[in-house]
Amino acid sequence: MATVAGTMRAVVLDAPGPPEALRVRRIPMPEPGPGRVRIKVEAFGLNRSELHTRLGLAEGVTFPRVPGIEAVGVVDTDPDGLLEPGQQVAALMGGMGRVFDGGYAEYTVVPRTQIVPFRSALPWDVLGALPETLQTAYGSLTTGLDLHAGQALLIRGGTSALGLAAAALAKDQGATVLATTRDPARLDFLAAHGVDHPLLDDGKVADQVRAVFPDGVDGALELVGTPTLPDTLAATRVHGTVCFTGMLSNQWIVKDFYPVSYLPSGVRLTAYAGDAADLPAPVLQRCLDRVATGDLTLGPIHVYALDEIADAHRDLEKGHHVGKLVVRTTADSSP
Known part of the structure; x- marks a missing residue:
């Protein structure tokens, strides 16, 4: 639906609540200042971060708020003239959907530092599934784990989009990849x-892992949370x-953490929480090109309309689907 007299449609969360607390409204079009860019949003992926915001578990969020830590679309306005209108871009992180309004809208304004440009003929629903998931996966494997060819990797929470x-x-x-699921x-x-x-x-994945690799895996990616971390x-x-x-468990605090008894001797524990800068444009472009040729497949995509945002969040919270949930702001999927 087109904007009307300087307004746009957006998903607004007035306060934490159930999926129905996410309401589509017509609000004023955001105006970019210096160093910021307005993007016409074509699609956005759903993430656990936004679920935490809706449930009231995220820190530093003020309301009312347009959620969304990522979006893909085209440059609409760049006051500084550094990005051409129509340039395809991904926007992610940097406070999106938390300290300023995010990607759950027809338009969003973000700092230029949070933008990664690309060019692709992939459908917008496919493009919408990739930026945040790809940034987090790439950063976890490189910065977080320093994974190398020939090593064995355990992924705890393997059927999530990430x-x-x-x-x-x-x-x-x-x-070599080992990955877990609770569903046979x-x-x-x-x-x-x-x-x-x-x-x-x-609950005892370590025994299964060591049946294959008696000494244990070289690296493990913990996506479930603190309940499974000791076993990982x-x-x-x-x-x-x-x-x-x-x-995925919505639990990230280790209570009464005593490192000597909690950590196995010699096993290193790191963490990863990246930013747009951790997804260099060449890395994003290479992955998009490989997805386009079929050489890289990142998992299923489930697409919703903007007016179906409550249903999408319900499915996200309940884990009804394997893969990434994506919302399209318009009916046309062409790039």
């Missing part, structure tokens, strides 16, 4: 996605690394 992307990037890099019906899906060793998460650490070899990146 887990699937990390598996694809790790396989592309030449690693999803083991075959993980295998079809290229996971070498799909594992049923019964136990699955990792001496001098191996566990990177804490995700909180």
Whole structure:
């Protein structure tokens, strides 16, 4: 739907609440100042971060707020004239959807530092699924784990959009991938996605890992949270690394943390929480090009209309789908 007299449609969250608290309204068009760019949003992905905002678990959020830590679209206005109108861009992080209004809208204004330009003929729903997931997966494997070809990687929470992307990037890099799911019906899906060793998460994954790699894996990506972290650490070899990146369980605090008893001897624990700068434009462009040729597959995509945002958040919270949930702001999927 087109804007009307300087207004736009956006999803507004007045205060934490159930999915129905996300309401589509017509609000004033945001105006960019120096150093900021207005983007016509074509699609945006849904993330656990926005679920935490809606549930009142995120820190530093003020209301009312347009959520959304990422979006893809085209440059609408750049007051500084550094980006041409129509340039395809991804915008992510940097306070989007938390300290200023984010991507759940027809237009968003973001600092230029949070923008990554690209060119692609992929449909907007596919493009909308990639920026934040790709940035987090790439950063976790590089900065967080320093993963190398020939190493073994465990992904705890393998059927999440982030887990699937990390598996694809790790396989592309030449690693052996083990990934977990709590649903037996999803083991075959993980295998079809290229996971070498799909594992049923019964709470004791370390025993299963060491049945395959007696010394433990070289690296582990923790996407579930603190409830499974001790078992993930136990699955990792001496001098191996566990990177804490995700909180699918909505639990991220280790109570009464005593390192000597909590951490296995010699196992390293790191964390990753990146920014747009951690997704260099050449890295994004290469991944988009490989997705376009079919050489890289990051997992299924489930698409919603803007007016279906409550349904999309309900599905996100309940884990109804494997893969990434994406909202299109218009009906046309062409780039």
